[in-house]
Amino acid sequence: MTSEEPRHRVVVVGGGFGGLNVTRALAHADVEVTVVDRTNHHLFQPLLYQVAAGILPPGLIAPALRHVIRKQRNARALLADVHDLDLAHRVVRAEGPDGRPLELPYDTLVVAAGATHSYFGRDEWARFAPGMKTVEDARRLRDRILSAFEMAELAGDPSERAEWLTFVVVGAGPTGVELVGQVAELAHQVLPMDYRSVDTTEARILLLEGTETVLPPFAPKLRRYTHERLTRMHVEVRVETLATGMDDESITFKGPEGEETVRARTRIWAAGVRASPLARMLAEQTGAATDRAGRIAVNPDCTLPGRLEVFAIGDMVSLNKLPGVAQPAIQEGKYVGKVIKARLAGDERIPPFKYLDKGSMATIGYRSAVADAFGVKVTGWIGYAMWGFIHMLYLIGWGNRLGTLYTWARALVFSKNRGHRIITFEQAHDQTTMHGAEPPPGPSSSSAPPGPVE
């Protein structure tokens, strides 16, 4: 370091809602912030399902992290994958994209590494029912969903076609509801006119939920509305139903009416999350507890037991049983930024973190959402407008806000199209290979898809 007195070094692991908000809160502090993320972008996850549905291009919700913080001259972004947190030596170890080792010494460490999918111990299901946490995940889901319709169009055999037209979403939290709503919209509203051999409205779309209701944390009125609305959108909602098995072409689940196997080529996992493995690493070094989802218990000020210079925030912590959504991470990030600044000013008596519940919302489909915010519970297009307005506010950058507004307006006007329907051929290939689809046995079924074009 070239300056006379070394500045206080803050290393932030993760450039999501938590990490970005810590960084920004330190904008005018006399510190040196390094944000390490294994992607080059800050992802606005609440809109990620719209990438999977072909509505939004990922760029609008995933600005380059280093661009977001470009004006904050005391911060820098590094593209690297953190694999070791050495609390004893106060150093973070990471790898660059080419495997190059990086060592980042710190005075204060903030770990905001988020969460990933959890298959409840059935990790082999990951290949049968992918989840959606990253831009790449969303793009692959888009590939899968759209190419399922393509494969149905190519299928000569009616039962194979039906398999390609069957979609099962596991988990009816906000992500599951939003994804299943999009699949229903694609099948019933967007795609029908584009296909010749296939009637996409014949698609069978199931939503499985282990608890007794869709959107468990929402108010009963909103849950009822969501259930009814999904049913009207031709989604079969199965509550108290758990996936019990999967293979290349089918999924088995058990509900109140017993066990059932459905042949379905496209399965989407939105059921469980598990904290980043870095949570366990912190727990091992500090004796902090972790819960079933691998989330670490932090002190009321987000520090770790016996390591007051180490903070953990966001989806990887179990603080006050907050939900794994954006708001807790954002608020914890801002709070930790304040704590760090106060400490540098010599003030150690910071009140513990307090969460301000700003409500929750989820879209169901075309001009329909449920929202529970500002003390009111709204549904339908009012909920949809509220949802849109709030998400617009939280997006980063006016360019992205206007671009998203335009794209939504376009999706409402041209409701029979989606602007971003590219299938990556290599991935379509992977998918079908992954699905284990085999070419039909004989030349009899190998001819062109049946049915004349009109």
Add this chain to the structure above:
Amino acid sequence: MTSEEPRHRVVVVGGGFGGLNVTRALAHADVEVTVVDRTNHHLFQPLLYQVAAGILPPGLIAPALRHVIRKQRNARALLADVHDLDLAHRVVRAEGPDGRPLELPYDTLVVAAGATHSYFGRDEWARFAPGMKTVEDARRLRDRILSAFEMAELAGDPSERAEWLTFVVVGAGPTGVELVGQVAELAHQVLPMDYRSVDTTEARILLLEGTETVLPPFAPKLRRYTHERLTRMHVEVRVETLATGMDDESITFKGPEGEETVRARTRIWAAGVRASPLARMLAEQTGAATDRAGRIAVNPDCTLPGRLEVFAIGDMVSLNKLPGVAQPAIQEGKYVGKVIKARLAGDERIPPFKYLDKGSMATIGYRSAVADAFGVKVTGWIGYAMWGFIHMLYLIGWGNRLGTLYTWARALVFSKNRGHRIITFEQAHDQTTMHGAEPPPGPSSSSAPPGPVE
């Protein structure tokens, strides 16, 4: 086929400019059109370099082919890869994305399969210097270009950093000029503020061209302007210079001043194209000649010798020495549609294809282009405006036109950003692996990148 009398079956191989225009020209004909493409989209190639540069999301220039033709009820799109044209049995053989065999019998066949990169017999260069023909190619180029700056930021060693900051574009046709202009804009205008350890304006950017000038087919005035403008944008233009060797980290080329090797991690190939292998397949079955670039010689009405029911158009044919750009393919497509309709009406005396030269244009960089159209030769921002206006006209769909207009306006206003800068981590990994970058040998060079943040 369920109708009483089978309709005339037209199979179109390729959904690019040629194939799409044949299909559209047959909209009101009593035929059944099947367009087969191995991607699900119609690609507007003239703007593909803007995807590689992070300006446009690919969706805006690559609408789903089946959506583009959705209202044309006598046409359908199939996602399949054609591998055999059996002219004797009048059948096209293809494979679905899962390898499933498809047989498409035809009465009339139109082959519009385009072209791919050519490395002039040095196919091993493909991994060192990728080209740009598909959406995936453009996304990978974007990954490469953007992650080169990321790797430079991570590099501790100055000489390694310089390698990551050296870019070489091979070939100074419109694509090469447009790509090199974008790299220069990124390094000098867009990215400088986003990096801390690296000064991106130190980037060294070379453009190699085998002939004696940039943009060989353009008027001398426009070529001079382009050369000067690129030089002012800090691009080293080397004419009469041919690549003679490449490896993981460097490129060797030979020019008027002898042979030189430059260490450069990012090389981009824009030098040569070769017709689709289907051209050779047609040539073998008809005795038609092919030229050095593998393009097939067709009759003046785009049919093949002795096979009047088979047409070939676009980049894969060598008709009247037309350039491999959009206009010949579009015009040939429309023409062949007319020929097919006339024949069905019993009229065999169609005049041969005649090309109407609408001019040519290329962008150089920020608000600068050269255009030679309507009899005038313009440069600078007037050329840029003309270029933008014309490309806007040719885009498909108002949603895409407005979206592109918005994105361009955004790029002009927020000229220090690019809206679509996502790096796919897996690909960044591939890249560096592909580039053969090894982790530094000892722990001495493995520490965090040097230099304090300001």
